Amino acid sequence: MHIKNTKDFCAGLIFAGFGLLAVLIARNYSIDTAENMGPGFFPALIGTGLIALGIIIIGTAFKYDGEALESFALRPVFFLSFAFAIFGLGLESMGLAFSIAAIIILCDLASEKFNFIEVIITAVALITGCWALFIWGLELPFNLF
Amino acid sequence: MEVFDLFANLSIGFTSAATIQNIGYCFVGVFIGTLVGVLPGIGSPAAIAMLLPTTFVLPPVSSMIMLAGIYYGVQYGGSTTSILVNLPGESASVVTCIDGYQMAKLGRAGPALAIAAVGSFFAGSVCTLIIALAGPPIAEFAIKFGAPEYFSLMVMGLIASAVLAHGSLLKAIAGIFLGLLFGIVGTDVNSGISRFTFGSMGLSDGMSFVVVSMGLFGFAEILYNLEKGKASETRDLLTKKIHGLFPTWNDIKISSGAIFRGTLIGAFFGALPGAGPTIAAFSSYAVEKKVAKSASMFGKGAIQGVAGPEAANNAAAMCAFIPTLTLGIPGSATMALMLGALIIQGIAPGPQVMSLHPELFWGLIVSMWIGNFLLIILNLPLIGIWVKLLRVPYRFLFKGIVVFMAIGVYSINRQQLDIYLTIFFGILGYIFKKLKCEPAPMILAFVLGPLMEENLRRALLISRGNPVVFFTRPISAIFLIATLLLLLSIILPKVKKKRVEVFVADDSI
Numbered sequence: 001m002h003i004k005n006t007k008d009f010c011a012g013l014i015f016a017g018f019g020l021l022a023v024l025i026a027r028n029y030s031i032d033t034a035e036n037m038g039p040g041f042f043p044a045l046i047g048t049g050l051i052a053l054g055i056i057i058i059g060t061a062f063k064y065d066g067e068a069l070e071s072f073a074l075r076p077v078f079f080l081s082f083a084f085a086i087f088g089l090g091l092e093s094m095g096l097a098f099s100i101a102a103i104i105i106l107c108d109l110a111s112e113k114f115n116f117i118e119v120i121i122t123a124v125a126l127i128t129g130c131w132a133l134f135i136w137g138l139e140l141p142f143n144l145f
Numbered sequence: 146m147e148v149f150d151l152f153a154n155l156s157i158g159f160t161s162a163a164t165i166q167n168i169g170y171c172f173v174g175v176f177i178g179t180l181v182g183v184l185p186g187i188g189s190p191a192a193i194a195m196l197l198p199t200t201f202v203l204p205p206v207s208s209m210i211m212l213a214g215i216y217y218g219v220q221y222g223g224s225t226t227s228i229l230v231n232l233p234g235e236s237a238s239v240v241t242c243i244d245g246y247q248m249a250k251l252g253r254a255g256p257a258l259a260i261a262a263v264g265s266f267f268a269g270s271v272c273t274l275i276i277a278l279a280g281p282p283i284a285e286f287a288i289k290f291g292a293p294e295y296f297s298l299m300v301m302g303l304i305a306s307a308v309l310a311h312g313s314l315l316k317a318i319a320g321i322f323l324g325l326l327f328g329i330v331g332t333d334v335n336s337g338i339s340r341f342t343f344g345s346m347g348l349s350d351g352m353s354f355v356v357v358s359m360g361l362f363g364f365a366e367i368l369y370n371l372e373k374g375k376a377s378e379t380r381d382l383l384t385k386k387i388h389g390l391f392p393t394w395n396d397i398k399i400s401s402g403a404i405f406r407g408t409l410i411g412a413f414f415g416a417l418p419g420a421g422p423t424i425a426a427f428s429s430y431a432v433e434k435k436v437a438k439s440a441s442m443f444g445k446g447a448i449q450g451v452a453g454p455e456a457a458n459n460a461a462a463m464c465a466f467i468p469t470l471t472l473g474i475p476g477s478a479t480m481a482l483m484l485g486a487l488i489i490q491g492i493a494p495g496p497q498v499m500s501l502h503p504e505l506f507w508g509l510i511v512s513m514w515i516g517n518f519l520l521i522i523l524n525l526p527l528i529g530i531w532v533k534l535l536r537v538p539y540r541f542l543f544k545g546i547v548v549f550m551a552i553g554v555y556s557i558n559r560q561q562l563d564i565y566l567t568i569f570f571g572i573l574g575y576i577f578k579k580l581k582c583e584p585a586p587m588i589l590a591f592v593l594g595p596l597m598e599e600n601l602r603r604a605l606l607i608s609r610g611n612p613v614v615f616f617t618r619p620i621s622a623i624f625l626i627a628t629l630l631l632l633l634s635i636i637l638p639k640v641k642k643k644r645v646e647v648f649v650a651d652d653s654i
Contacts, residue, residue, distance in 0.1 A: 008313070011580040015319040022326050025341060029333075035610030039333040039340055042598040046325050053319040060315065072579060073372035080368060080547070081568045087551040088564035100548050107544045111371055122541055126548055134552060142552075 005066030008057050016054025022047030079110030095145040096135070100127050151277060154507050161508030162515060167210050170203070174211035175516050178218020179523060182235055183226050183531045187546060189219045189235060190478045190588070191363035195546075197355050197486055198553045205490040206505050210512040212486055216479055217269065217462040217513070220422060221520045224261040224455055225531050228254055237422035237458040240430045244443060244450030256392035257451050262524050264404040264456035269517030271408050272415070272463035276470075276510050279416075283471045284496040292603035293615050297624035299597050301631070302474045305419025306586045308631045316582045324587035327352065328594020335602065347562035354485045356554055356563050357591055358478070360570025361577075361584045363550050367543050368575040392448070400452035403433050407453035411460025416467045418476035422458035429457035463513055470498060470506060474593075478585040481592040 003009050022043050029040030083106035090099040101123050108114045127144075135142055161167070181192040193215055200208030223238030228245035241261065248257040290298070307317035330341040331351030342348040392400070407429040414425040433453040434443050443450050466483075468474045473494035475481040487494050492502055499506045554567050574584055608614035616622045 007580045008316070011316055011319070011577075011582055014576070014580075015316075015323060018323055018326065022341075029336075029338060029340060033610055035605060037335075037602045037605060039336045039338055042601065043326065043329055043340060046322050046329075050319060050322040050326070053315060053322060057313075057315050057319060070579065072576075073368075076368050076371035077572060077575065080364070080371070081572070083547065084364075084551055084564055084568055084571075085561075087548075088555055088561040091555060092559075099551070103547055103551060104544050107547055108540075111540055111543075118541075122544055126545060130548060130552065 003061055005061040005064055006069040007061075007066055008064075009061035010069065012054045012057030012059075012061060014054075015057065016051050019047045019050025019052075019054055022050065076110045079106050083107055083110070091142065096130065096142045097127050097144050100130060150281070154281075154503070155277065155511060157503050158507030158509075158511030161206055161504040162210065162512040167207055167508070167512060168515060170207045170211040171214045171512050171516050172519055174214020175218035175221075175520050175523065178215035179222035179225075179520065179527075179531070180534070181215065182219035182222020182224075182238070183534060184222075184542065188362055188366060189216060190358055190482060190585075191366060191546075191550075192219070193479055193482045194355050194358040194363060195549050195553045197482065198556045200486065201489065205487070205492055205502075206508045208486060208490065209483070209505065209509050210516075212483055213466070213509060213513060214516045214519075216483070217459060217516065218520060220455075220458045220462050221262065221265055221524055222531070223458075224265070224451075225258065225524065225528060228257045228261065228451070235422070237426045237454075237461075239423075240426040240454040241451055243430070244445070244447050247444065247446035248448065248451065251446050253446065256396055256448065258528060259525065260392050260396060260400050260448055260452045261455040262521050264400065264407065264452045265459035266517050266521045267404050268408040268411055268456040268460035269463055269520075270514060272412055272460050273510055273514040273517070275412055275464060276467055276513075277507075279467060280471050280506070280510070281499060283467065284499045287472050287496040290496075290620065291618070292600040292607065293618050293621040294624070296597060296600040296604055297615055297621040297628075298472065298474055299593050299600070301624045301628045302418035302468070302476065303586065303590055303593065304628045305417065305631055306477065306589050307419070307583075308635055309419040309421075309424060312581050312583055314632075314635050316580075317586045320577070320582050320584070320587040321590040324590030325594040325597065327357065327587075328591040329598065334595075334599070345562065347558075347560050351595075352566055353557050353563060354482065354588070354592055355557055356566045357570050358482055358588050359550050359554055360567040361574035361588060362478070363546065364567060364571025365574025365578055365584070367546065368571060369578050370539065370543065396448050400448050402436075403429075403449035403453035404456040406432060406436075407456030408460045410453075411457035411462075412464045414457075415461030415464030415476075418468050418474055420461070421465060421477045422461040425457040425461035426454035429453040459517075466509070466513075469494065470509070471496060473498075473596075475589060478588045481589045485592055 026040040026043040026047060029043070030038035031040040031044055032038030083103045086102045086106065087099040090102055104119055104123050104126065108119055131144055135144060162171070177192070177196065181187050181189060193212055196212070196215065200211060203211070219235055220237060223233060223235035224241045224245065226232045227238040227241035228249050231242050231246040233239040233242050245257045245261070248254065303321050304318070307314055307321060326341075328351070330348055332339050332349050339349050410429045410432065411422070411425040414420040414428065415422070430450060430453060433449045434440050437443065437447065437449060465476050465480050468476050469480045469484055473484065475484045484494055492498060492505065550567070551564070554563050557563055577584060604614055605612070614621075615625060
């Protein structure tokens with residue numbers, strides 16, 4: 001028996017995994033009865049349903065053909081996540097300009113096309129634009145530097 | 146009596162919507178909406194999610210007017226790129242590409258664009274009237290709803306969105322369950338204990354749906370585009386100058402039937418939870434092809450192939466507000482966001498909105514008509530600008546989008562946790578995109594989750610734990626039977642084949 005639909009197989013696995021996690025955690029909350037639903041009732045119900053659906057999907061992955069799973073591009077994931085995280089971390093301490101610049105540089109690294117001049121132009125444009133819109137226009141409480 | 150009521154209501158609406166500020170916000174909304182529709186790479190849910198935080202500082206009426214403007218403005222913008230560049234800016238515009246681009250190649254881009262705009266305006270105006278007329282009766286009917294009815298209605302809405310979504314039904318339903326779970330994270334209102342928060346203070350209020358939707362729709366989409374190498378993409382543009390915006394008299398004759406039919410089709414699918422502009426546009430195309438005297442022109446530049454679907458997608462976008470405003474049941478991801486926006490502004494959506502906040506409800510409706518009017522003025526002269534914008538390479542665009550998303554997310558609560566959550570949902574959304582799971586049902590479920598639990602609890606309390614109550618009460622039973630029929634319709638092979646035919650596009654509403 002081999003997996004005919006890798007996409008569905010993985011999807012089913014993920015769903016079942018979340019369902020299992022939900023049921024395990026929900027056991028700590030009192031489930032009570034249907035008439036008097038405890039806080040754990042609904043999560044346990046949904047979690048169980050999720051596990052069931054996950055298993056069914058895994059089952060169909062063995063029966064029906066599907067497209068093969070293409071590889072994930074890890075570089076954009078890493079750099080984009082990093083850029084986003086740095087933004088938040090840097091905003092309060094280093095200011096908006098730094099955070100925007102960090103995003104632009106890191107995003108360039110994410111897309112495998114690093115052009116220094118473009119980076120500078122984009123940075124200046126975006127920083128000016130965001131300053132005008134958010135700090136000056138909407139008066140959001142961010143510092144530029 | 147009815148007509149008199151209508152006038153009274155509309156005048157409340159005008160007072161509310163026709164202020165200089167609100168017209169201004171409407172303009173900003175439709176402008177941004179057209180922009181979003183023109184630029185591929187930003188979807189409507191992501192754009193609205195990004196702009197939601199900025200609307201928190203505005204009064205509720207103004208923010209809804211602006212968000213709504215973005216929503217139906219997107220449909221207008223999407224048609225421009227479909228016709229000129231064969232690139233649908235929105236999933237609903239895919240159909241417009243088929244004949245619209247062909248018309249452009251024949252040098253008839255002008256009439257195509259004009260008819261698209263006129264058709265959309267007609268549909269928008271008619272639907273504004275439909276909402277105004279149908280809204281109050283529906284709301285009155287819904288006041289009779291109790292907890293079981295609401296629960297069944299939500300079940301129906303969620304299942305409908307799964308049935309009408311692209312891809313596997315099982316995965317869509319699983320996505321719904323997952324969305325419900327994410328919605329539960331936070332403090333349980335009934336017992337006061339924190340659920341699924343892992344001890345984090347930041348999670349005790351639940352996750353902001355702005356975070357979830359920006360992650361699932363915005364972040365994930367950027368990741369997907371980057372993977373496909375869009376950053377180094379160049380684009381061919383139909384650079385032929387657009388002469389003569391005016392359609393011929395013959396064009397108008399042929400299109401008027403299509404526009405009329407498209408409006409009706411769009412109104413139907415728009416009001417139906419789960420359906421939306423995309424399926425409306427596809428259905429209209431199919432209908433026009435069937436009723437046309439000579440179907441041979443379709444695919445080669447038949448103007449009805451542009452007029453009908455364009456009217457349909459705009460009609461659907463407008464009528465999607467009906468279930469959201471009157472029942473509090475969003476029919477699509479974008480509507481779920483609108484609902485969330487209302488909740489954040491302190492307005493509980495549902496039948497009482499009309500009586501408790503008439504200036505919001507009617508103001509929004511009147512603003513829709515104003516918005517459609519602004520759009521038709523905006524679009525025709527500004528086409529040159531939109532076309533120039535298309536030339537901006539994606540690698541500049543997406544950095545701007547990331548910056549806006551980051552600022553938006555951070556400005557909700559100024560907590561770094563939200564940033565991390567967005568990243569989490571972004572990666573999750575990316576994985577799901579690769580695994581062909583639709584995110585739209587998930588966000589719908591996320592927004593409805595706490596409400597569903599509450600209604601389930603109340604229903605079971607009333608019935609002392611007996612689940613039969615959902616079937617013994619007639620209205621609730623009707624909703625559940627409709628749900629069953631929807632599910633069955635998927636399984637019947639004939640309908641299954643038609644569904645596969647309809648969904649060629651690969652995007653969410």
